[in-house]
Amino acid sequence: xxxxxxxxxxxxxxxxxxxxxxxxxxxxxxxxxxxxxxxxxxxxxxxxxxxxxxxxxxxxxxxxxxxxxxxxxxxxxxxxxxxxxxxxxxxxxxxxxxxxxxxxxxxxxxxxxxxxxxxxxxxxxxxxxxxxxxxxxxxxxxxxxxxxxxxxxxxxxxxxxxxxxxxxxxxxxxxxxxxxxxxxxxxxxxxxxxxxxxxxxxxxxxxxxxxxxxxxxxxxxxxxxxxxxxxxxxxxxxxxxxxxxxxxxxxxxxxxxxxxxxxxxxxxxxxxxxxxxxxxxxxxxxxxxxxxxxxxxxxxxxxxxxxxxxxxxxxxxxxxxxxxxxxxxxxxxxxxxxxxxxxxxxxxxxxxxxxxxxxxxxxxxxxxxxxxxxxxxxxxxxxxxxxxxxxxxxxxxxxxxxxxxxxxxxxxxxxxxxxxxxxxxxxxxxxxxxxxxxxxxxxxxxxxxxxxxxxxxxxxxxxxxxxxxxxxxxxxxxxxxxxxxxxxxxxxxxxxxxxxxxxxxxxxxxxxxxxxxxxxxxxxxxxxxxxxxxxxxxxxxxxxxxxxxxxxxxxxxxxxxxxxxxxxxxxxxxxxxxxxxxxxxxxxxxxxxxxxxxxxxxxxxxxxxxxxxxxxxxxxxxxxxxxxxxxxxxxxxxxxxxxxxxxxxxxxxxxxxxxxxx
Amino acid sequence: xxxxxxxxxxxxxxxxxxxxxxxxxxxxxxxxxxxxxxxxxxxxxxxxxxxxxxxxxxxxxxxxxxxxxxxxxxxxxxxxxxxxxxxxxxxxxxxxxxxxxxxxxxxxxxxxxxxxxxxxxxxxxxxxxxxxxxxxxxxxxxxxxxxxxxxxxxxxxxxxxxxxxxxxxxxxxxxxxxxxxxxxxxxxxxxxxx
Numbered sequence: 001x002x003x004x005x006x007x008x009x010x011x012x013x014x015x016x017x018x019x020x021x022x023x024x025x026x027x028x029x030x031x032x033x034x035x036x037x038x039x040x041x042x043x044x045x046x047x048x049x050x051x052x053x054x055x056x057x058x059x060x061x062x063x064x065x066x067x068x069x070x071x072x073x074x075x076x077x078x079x080x081x082x083x084x085x086x087x088x089x090x091x092x093x094x095x096x097x098x099x100x101x102x103x104x105x106x107x108x109x110x111x112x113x114x115x116x117x118x119x120x121x122x123x124x125x126x127x128x129x130x131x132x133x134x135x136x137x138x139x140x141x142x143x144x145x146x147x148x149x150x151x152x153x154x155x156x157x158x159x160x161x162x163x164x165x166x167x168x169x170x171x172x173x174x175x176x177x178x179x180x181x182x183x184x185x186x187x188x189x190x191x192x193x194x195x196x197x198x199x200x201x202x203x204x205x206x207x208x209x210x211x212x213x214x215x216x217x218x219x220x221x222x223x224x225x226x227x228x229x230x231x232x233x234x235x236x237x238x239x240x241x242x243x244x245x246x247x248x249x250x251x252x253x254x255x256x257x258x259x260x261x262x263x264x265x266x267x268x269x270x271x272x273x274x275x276x277x278x279x280x281x282x283x284x285x286x287x288x289x290x291x292x293x294x295x296x297x298x299x300x301x302x303x304x305x306x307x308x309x310x311x312x313x314x315x316x317x318x319x320x321x322x323x324x325x326x327x328x329x330x331x332x333x334x335x336x337x338x339x340x341x342x343x344x345x346x347x348x349x350x351x352x353x354x355x356x357x358x359x360x361x362x363x364x365x366x367x368x369x370x371x372x373x374x375x376x377x378x379x380x381x382x383x384x385x386x387x388x389x390x391x392x393x394x395x396x397x398x399x400x401x402x403x404x405x406x407x408x409x410x411x412x413x414x415x416x417x418x419x420x421x422x423x424x425x426x427x428x429x430x431x432x433x434x435x436x437x438x439x440x441x442x443x444x445x446x447x448x449x450x451x452x453x454x455x456x457x458x459x460x461x462x463x464x465x466x467x468x469x470x471x472x473x474x475x476x477x478x479x480x481x482x483x484x485x486x487x488x489x490x491x492x493x494x495x496x497x498x499x500x501x502x503x504x505x506x507x508x509x510x511x512x513x514x515x516x517x518x519x520x521x522x523x524x525x526x527x528x529x530x531x532x533x534x535x536x537x538x539x540x541x542x543x544x545x546x547x548x549x550x551x552x553x554x555x556x557x558x559x560x561x562x563x564x565x566x567x568x569x570x571x572x573x574x575x576x577x578x579x580x581x582x583x584x585x586x587x588x589x590x591x592x593x594x595x596x597x598x599x600x601x602x603x604x605x606x607x608x609x610x611x612x613x614x615x616x617x618x619x620x621x622x623x624x625x626x627x628x629x630x631x632x633x634x635x636x637x638x639x640x641x642x643x644x645x646x647x648x649x650x651x652x653x654x655x656x657x658x659x660x661x662x
Numbered sequence: 663x664x665x666x667x668x669x670x671x672x673x674x675x676x677x678x679x680x681x682x683x684x685x686x687x688x689x690x691x692x693x694x695x696x697x698x699x700x701x702x703x704x705x706x707x708x709x710x711x712x713x714x715x716x717x718x719x720x721x722x723x724x725x726x727x728x729x730x731x732x733x734x735x736x737x738x739x740x741x742x743x744x745x746x747x748x749x750x751x752x753x754x755x756x757x758x759x760x761x762x763x764x765x766x767x768x769x770x771x772x773x774x775x776x777x778x779x780x781x782x783x784x785x786x787x788x789x790x791x792x793x794x795x796x797x798x799x800x801x802x803x804x805x806x807x808x809x810x811x812x813x814x815x816x817x818x819x820x821x822x823x824x825x826x827x828x829x830x831x832x833x834x835x836x837x838x839x840x841x842x843x844x845x846x847x848x849x850x851x852x853x854x855x856x
Contacts (some may be wrong), residue, residue, distance in 0.1 A: 067752035112678050203682040207672050233685060237692035239699070246797060253785035256700070262709035271696065519714060638813075 013274040017597045022393065028597035030114035033538055035121050036100030037436065040429075042125060043092035049132075050084035051503065053077045058460075062493035064481040073153060074477035075160035076179070080164030083183065086283065087190050088128045090417065093425050094286035095124070098201055098225045100436065104531035104538065105219045107210030107547045111201040114595040115637065120309060122605030123193035128402055130609040131186030134158050139177035159183035162475060164276060165246065167257035167268040172250045178616050184246045185612040190241075191236045192608070198232035199227055212549035216310075219529045223310045224289030226319040229280045231285070234321070239275035242268060251615060253620075265334055273324035281320045283417055284384075285313060287424025291377040294431050295359055297525050299366025300568070302553060305358040312358075315351035317349060323348055329397050330404040338397045345395035352388055356381065372446030376427035379454050383419025387412055390465065405475070409469025414461040426453070426506070433513070434520030438537035444505030445509035452502035459495025463488040478636060514545055522582050528556040535585040544588035595642050665800030685836050687841050694845050698852055699797055702827045717780045719773075720854055727850050728775035730804070734843045737836050744832055749823035752832070753815055759812035759839065763804050770801050786787045793853065800849055809815040810835050 014657045017028035028033060029223075056077050060069040084101035098116065103110055111117050159172030159179045168181050205226045209218070209499065218226075246268070255261025257268045296303045303309065325333055325341040333341075359381055368374065390412040394400045403409055426449075472485050479485050519566045523532050530547055531538075532557045551557050558577060560568040571577075607629030614623035672678055740755035774794070777783075784794045814835055818824045824832060 001755055112682060116682075175715050199685045199689075202685050203678055207676070208683055209673050209677045213673075233689045234692055237689050238696045241693060241696040244795070245700070247790065248784075254791035254795070255785070255788055256791060261785070261791070262711070263791075264703070264705065267700065267703065271700075387803050 001178060017599055024504045024542045025597065027602055028118075028599055028646045030110075030118045030595045030601075031540065031598055032099050032103050032111050032114065032117060033436075033540075033542075034097045035117055036098075039092050039096035039099055039121055039124070042128070043089050043096060045088075046084050046088035046128060047093070048503070050081050051085065051091050051500065053081040056501060057081065058493040058496040060477060061489050063490065064483070064486045065321070065478055069477060070153065070156065071477045072140065072142070072156035072160065075475070076156045076158035076305070078475055079162055079183070083131070083187070084278070085158065085417075085543045086163065087187060088124075088131070090283045090421050090425070091194065092124055094228070094421075095120075095197055097221070097286060097290065097425075097428055097432075098228075100525070101432065101531060102201060102204060102222060102225055103208065104534070104542060105222045106205065106208060106433075107530055107543060107549065108208035109542050109592075110208075110595060111200050113200050113209055113640070114609050115598050115601050116200050116332075118598065119602035120193045120197035120200065123189060123196065123438045123608060124603045126609050127186055127189030127193060129318065130189055130612050131159075131182060133609075134179050134182035134186075138179040138182050140179035141176040147465030149538040155171055157212050162406075164272050165268075167249075167265040168259075170236070170246070171258055173258075181247065181250055181616045182612075184243045184250070185290075185615060188240060188247075189608050189612060189639060191240050195236050195240075198236070201229040201495055202233065203353075205229075210543075210546050210549060212554075216307065217549055217552045217554070220292035220306065220309055220313075221289035224285045224313055228282050228285045231282050231317050231320065235275045235278035235282070238271055242271035245271075247615065251618075255318050257391040262583050269328050269331055270324070272428055273327045274321070275325065277322045277324040278317070280413075281316055283421045284424075285316070287421045287428075288313060289425045290428035290431070291359065291380050293529065294373050294377040294427050295362045296553075297371040297431075297527050298371065298377075299363045300526075300627070301362060302367075302528075302556075304361030304364070305354075306552060307356055312351035312354040315354075316348060319344065319348040319351070321418055326394055326400070329394075342395045342397050346392060349388065349392050349395075356385060356388075371408055371430075372441070372450055373427045373431035373441060375447065375450045376423050376430065379450065380423040380427060383415055383423060383454075383457065387415025387417075393415065403468060405473055406468035407464040407472045407474055410474050411461050411464035411468060414464070414661070418461065419457055423453075426450075431525070434524045435531060435536050435538065437517070438520050439513055439517035440520050440524065441513040445512070446503055449505045449509060450504070450523065450561075452498055452505060456495050456502055460492050460499060461495075463492050463495075467492070522578055523555075526559070528553040530555050533558070533581050533585075535582050539585060539588075541592040541594060544584050544586075544592075547592075598637070598640065600633045600637040600640070603629050604637070607633060679831070680833070680837075683837060687837065690841065690845075693799070693850070694848075695738060696833045697792075697796045698848065701796050701852065704788045704792050707788065709788060711789070712780075712782050713789050714782070714793050714853070717777045718854060719776075722769070723773065723850065723854055726766050726773075729762050729769070730766040730843055730846055733759045734764070734840055736762060737839050741832060741836050744824060749818065752824060753818045754811070756811055756815045756818065756832075760808050760815065761806040763811065763839075767801060767804055767808065770797065770804075797849065797853065800845060803845070805840055807835070807839050 017024060026038065029035065056069060057074065060066050060074055064516060099111070099121075102108075132285060135154060135158055138159075140157050140160050157177070159182060160166075161175050161180055161183070165180065168174060170183075184244065205218070205222060245254070248254040249256055249258060249263075255263040257263050257265050259265065264514050292303055292309055323344045325337055325343060326345045329338055329341075363378075370378075390408070394403065394409075394412070430441055430446055433439075467485055470483075471487065472479060472483070472489075479489070520536050522535065524536075525532070531547065533547065534543055546552075556568075559570060559574045561571050563569050607626045610622050610626030610629065614626060670836060674681060675801050676684075736755045736758040740759060743751035743755055745852075777790075782790050784790060814824070
């Protein structure tokens with residue numbers, strides 16, 4: 001019986017990386033599980049940074065006429081908070097789930113293009129570091145004679161035009177200095193990372209499914225990954241071009257968004273939100289997928305209306321491209337457009353509502369286990385409904401023009417993105433914790449985390465609704481004492497600190513359970529999908545043999561039959577089946593060839609920031625470094641095979657065709 | 663039997679790499695779509711200053727467009743030659759494709775220079791900005807295509823020649839090249855003719 005066999009070393013530009021442990025094995029890995037874990041940790045790091053920025057904002061707003069942050073610092077902090085949370089925290093955490101789970105859920109050995117997968121991860125890291133290097137190298141000046149002119153702190157030397165960088169405010173005239181260039185180019189780089197991963201996931205889902213895994217047998221999480229990948233693939237090019245225009249405007253004197261040369265600032269809004277609204281669904285759909293896995297497992301019932309959930313997901317993704325102008329009701333768009341986009345905004349609530357009712361139908365009459373993942377999933381439904389309802393109010397144009405740029409909006413999108421997306425993500429982190437680490441998390445600490453989080457969350461964002469309706473304007477660093485907004489703002493700040501404590505509890509639980517947690521049983525949740533039919537932690541090779549799937553929720557049906565009343569009855573011999581699966585999973589019978597690690601994705605990825613700096617500082621040498629890194633990476637990549645030749649083997653060596661599938 | 667065969671893949675029946683490539687091309691449509699939309703939005707604007715119609719030379723651009731279209735033909739010939747495993751013809755047609763692409767690029771550079779001399783510069787006004795960014799973005803694609811074609815031609819010079827299963831596959835470059843050509847047909851119509 002052979003395990004993974006050692007690849008023969010072969011000289012390319014460099015000899016092939018071969019370490020299996022240590023830092024280099026992680027840097028050069030192409031294993032989707034390791035990449036997923038790295039995505040998770042990196043994104044969580046940025047989540048903490050973004051959270052810290054939010055706390056600074058909240059300290060500043062905790063009392064009227066506060067002086068904790070200067071206006072310029074406040075602008076930088078809210079811009080970086082939004083940008084970080086969206087592009088560097090939620091999106092990559094979702095990518096972590098996609099990476100780790102997708103191949104497992106469809107029964108594949110890896111994603112379709114393992115090295116491309118490593119490339120997206122490293123581009124994400126490179127883009128994140130590039131964006132944050134603005135705190136070291138960036139400058140955010142102020143327009144001549146502007147009230148910000150005297151302030152020059154490092155904290156303020158970050159992008160300050162808001163996460164949606166409205167023009168002409170984010171243009172060179174009103175945002176001089178290089179900070180907004182860091183923002184535009186940083187997002188451009190991050191966009192490439194997401195685009196590349198979208199190609200990869202679409203192809204993986206279409207082409208790497210195991211035997212019998214028809215589309216309508218795929219787990220809902222896989223379906224949502226599919227929908228998100230399409231959203232990414234079709235919305236990111238739009239923002240890429242728009243950011244391209246911004247960079248041209250700022251660097252090369254064009255006037256795409258500036259009226260001086262005949263350009264149009266509203267065009268930026270259209271392009272941005274044509275990306276930005278699908279982006280909202282990019283952030284929320286993975287959470288939809290996660291709770292659609294968690295709820296049936298802990299209700300011990302099949303998901304209610306599987307096809308409806310799947311099609312509703314795609315309905316949301318599709319209609320999501322037709323609602324963008326509801327972000328612009330206060331801008332110059334015609335009454336007809338306002339009416340149309342108001343209507344489409346109401347319509348998109350329908351598939352979302354379908355999902356909510358499906359989840360309620362799933363838990364209805366089920367035998368609920370209220371453990372941490374389930375609590376977060378239930379919390380998700382509650383919070384998301386609140387956020388969804390305040391969302392529908394935006395479709396009423398006259399009301400929306402009152403709410404625009406107030407804290408009501410801030411409350412709304414935090415209910416969907418924090419109460420929605422992040423609660424779903426926490427649910428998933430707990431749910432798959434045993435799968436990834438082979439240990440159980442601490443349930444008590446998990447529950448403390450949940451209750452602190454839901455209390456802190458509602459204290460933070462609930463009062464923002466009435467603050468907004470009372471007229472507190474977002475993105476404004478002070479409010480006057482006479483406005484009487486002080487009390488609720490203080491409550492909001494206290495809530496934000498409770499959230500910070502909750503996060504610390506989560507981290508403590510994670511660190512403790514990773515080391516000392518109970519060893520997880522083989523199938524701790526009596527789960528439904530095939531990723532639980534292999535040992536935990538997942539072996540490097542995933543499945544020893546390609547599984548054959550016979551139905552939706554295949555693993556469940558292997559374990560359970562039905563009696564005459566349609567109730568689930570555990571089959572005889574299920575325990576033996578589990579033992580046998582574990583035995584097989586740990587001891588593959590055949591030789592397993594895994595894609596070999598590679599240096600080239602990292603090299604290519606870190607070439608991009610050099611190109612970014614080259615554009616900002618108009619430096620030919622930096623551009624040369626970037627191009628050379630891209631060329632070395634590309635050439636090395638193109639000429640190295642996905643898997644190295646294998647040395648001795650009792651069996652026939654790989655045939656040529658099967659090797660080069662990347 | 664090796665494991666890669668035991669492991670089933672490609673339920674769609676399309677080779678995985680090719681499928682991924684089609685997904686990539688589908689996003690390229692969005693890139694160009696956004697640029698073309700922007701171009702069209704500004705084309706009708708009433709803004710004073712020099713316009714493309716004041717500087718362009720349609721017969722010249724028609725000729726260079728024709729050259730680019732012919733390169734699609736030579737690309738097909740290269741592909742056909744490889745299917746019959748005629749290595750020498752494959753190389754010849756690949757080189758011809760690259761050269762035709764290079765001629766097109768040279769035409770574009772000449773055209774840009776001419777426009778600049780006539781005062782139609784990148785930052786002159788919105789008409790010039792949209793023109794240069796749109797056609798420049800396409801030109802960049804042609805340039806990358808030429809580099810890829812030359813690389814493939816270089817690989818074909820090796821003793822064993824090219825194979826259809828080669829890591830850097832002629833078929834993908836052909837798909838890319840045809841795509842870039844089709845985009846130019848749209849661009850030529852939108853930018854110069856209407």
